[in-house]
Amino acid sequence: MTLTPKVEAPHAVSQAWYLELNMNDRDPSLAQTGGRDRSLFPTLVRYALVGLLSNTIGYGVYLFVTWMGVPPLLAMSLLYSVGVTIGFLGNRKWAFSHQGKALQSLVRYWIAHGMGYCLNFSMLYIFADRLGYPHQLVQAAAVFVVAGFLFVMFRLFVFPHNKSTLPS
Secondary structure, X not given: OOOOOOXXXXXXXXXXXXXXXXXXXXXXXXXHHOOOOOOHHHHHHHHHHHHHHHHHHHHHHHHHHHHOOOOHHHHHHHHHHHHHHHHHHHHHHHHXXXXXXXXXXXXXXXXXHHHHXXXXXXXXXXXXXXXXXXXXXXXXXXXXXXHHHHHHHHHHHHOOOOHHHOOO
16 A cells, blocks of 8 residues: 655644545555545545535525524534434445444544534634624534544544554
């Protein structure tokens, strides 16, 4: 297997994680991933499909419950936890073809999503509550910002193909 970064990693410490994110492993290890290619683009497409379905439904429910009078921060908090739980199954088995221990990856998944939740909450609080932007638009933008952040976290930390990329 050859690891070739597309561009230089910004810091030497992050080199192993950067190489893992950009790796292209179309080799016999595919047998360990259920025959699916773990290279960046196919994984990103599968991740996007899981996310598109769950976020479309979640955003629709968010708009409905806020229209019914539930405060935006409370609505996002409740819906975020439901979406996280459902998304674990699709992301672990299908998007990232992870064959590692489920409980360990679930703990890392919740850690990553806790960070994503904080990012989402901060965006709503700063841009909607403090700066006065419409919460509907802020939440729509947050979906994409958090999704990008989570893809990197899932690829490198939650469902790593190479355990050496996990922090020790």
